[in-house]
Amino acid sequence: MTLHRVALSTGLGLVLAVAAASSAAQERLPPAPHCMDTAGVTEVEQASPRSIAVRAASGQAYRIDFSEDCPGTRTAGRLALEAPGGFACGRPSERVTVDGHACTVSAVTPVDNRDFASVARNSDRLRVATLPAMTISQRRDVRRSFGGSPSFCFATRNVRAWSSDAGGILVETNPARNGGYRYYRVELGSACNALDRAPEVRFHSGLQNGLICGNPGDRMVSTPLDAGDERGRTIVPATPDRCQILAVYPEQRQASR
Numbered sequence: 698m699t700l701h702r703v704a705l706s707t708g709l710g711l712v713l714a715v716a717a718a719s720s721a722a723q724e725r726l727p728p729a730p731h732c733m734d735t736a737g738v739t740e741v742e743q744a745s746p747r748s749i750a751v752r753a754a755s756g757q758a759y760r761i762d763f764s765e766d767c768p769g770t771r772t773a774g775r776l777a778l779e780a781p782g783g784f785a786c787g788r789p790s791e792r793v794t795v796d797g798h799a800c801t802v803s804a805v806t807p808v809d810n811r812d813f814a815s816v817a818r819n820s821d822r823l824r825v826a827t828l829p830a831m832t833i834s835q836r837r838d839v840r841r842s843f844g845g846s847p848s849f850c851f852a853t854r855n856v857r858a859w860s861s862d863a864g865g866i867l868v869e870t871n872p873a874r875n876g877g878y879r880y881y882r883v884e885l886g887s888a889c890n891a892l893d894r895a896p897e898v899r900f901h902s903g904l905q906n907g908l909i910c911g912n913p914g915d916r917m918v919s920t921p922l923d924a925g926d927e928r929g930r931t932i933v934p935a936t937p938d939r940c941q942i943l944a945v946y947p948e949q950r951q952a953s954r
Contacts, residue, residue, distance in 0.1 A: 725783070732786040733759045733805055735778050743770045744819030749793070750808065751778075758813035760806045761785065767793060767800030771820060811882070814849030814946035818910055849946055850910035851881050853900045859883075866917065867948060880948035883909070885917065886941035896920060901939075915942040 725734060737754025744750075746766040752758045770776055770793070777794045778785060780802075785791050791802035855871040866883040875881075903914015917940045 727784050727786075728782070729786055731805060731807055732784040733757075733761075733807075735780050735783050735785055738778065740817075741770055741776065742813070742817040742820040743768070744816045750813050750816040750820075752813065758808050758810065759785075760804075760808050760812070760816070761793065761802055762787075762804040762806070763793070764801045764803040767795060767798075769795050810946040810948075811944060814911070814944060817849045818912065850908045851875055851878075851945065853902065853907050853909060856900065859898065878947040882944075882946055882948045883917065883942055884911075884944040886943045889917070889919075889940035900942075909942060909945055911942055911944045915945075916940060917942060 725736075727734065733751070733753050734755070735753075738751050739754060740752040742750045746768040748760055748762045749767075749770050750758060750760050773795045775794070775796050778791075779794065780786075780791045781788065785802060785805045787802055787804040787806075789801065791805075792799045793802060794800070851868060851870045852874065855874045856868055857871060858869040860867050864882060865885060868881045868883055869879060870881060872879040897920040899918050899920065900909050901914075901916045901918055902908055903912050903916070909915050919940075
């Protein structure tokens, strides 16, 4: 049985490297449907010492659980996943190495984009919480990079359009500037009845960094109609409707263009 060792890229932009790969001529078939192909892992997030979330080259996200605490993946200088045959399934022979420290994998589970986005948000919050105390001016510099992954955030400047459907709010962005994602699902904390007929809406970042991630203070705000507009009497209130954003995640993955 061949043991494949794959270096993982993190949110800090570490270079992805494959130390051993199977023959390109052979079709790669997973041992079980839940197994993850370790070749081409693109993102790693951690919100718990005993688990991480990763995104495979296919775009599918997975949660990897450990049999013991394995912190530090976001700040590791060297992060590697070792799995027999190049597939991680949760077998005892699999492990993640964080700067030379080996952590045994106990389970591998496919997750959806919403779950991955939740882990990514908490991962960034955990990382910021561990930073040393700073002055107010320094803290503004930290906020500009907070929650910047295109997997679970979109920049307000890149919004092209939005619509509402049975699933909530769907936002269209520029995929070339949002990691290849064109559509994002936005879950709101209230009904926000005025949004459907509002003449204009805007997105407000709670961290004032231009990114909408579902962080505290992120809101979708409707622009009220002019006082003389007859529609304002029955459809749109005179004051803006501020709707709390609870979650943001890609609706589907498309190639950049």
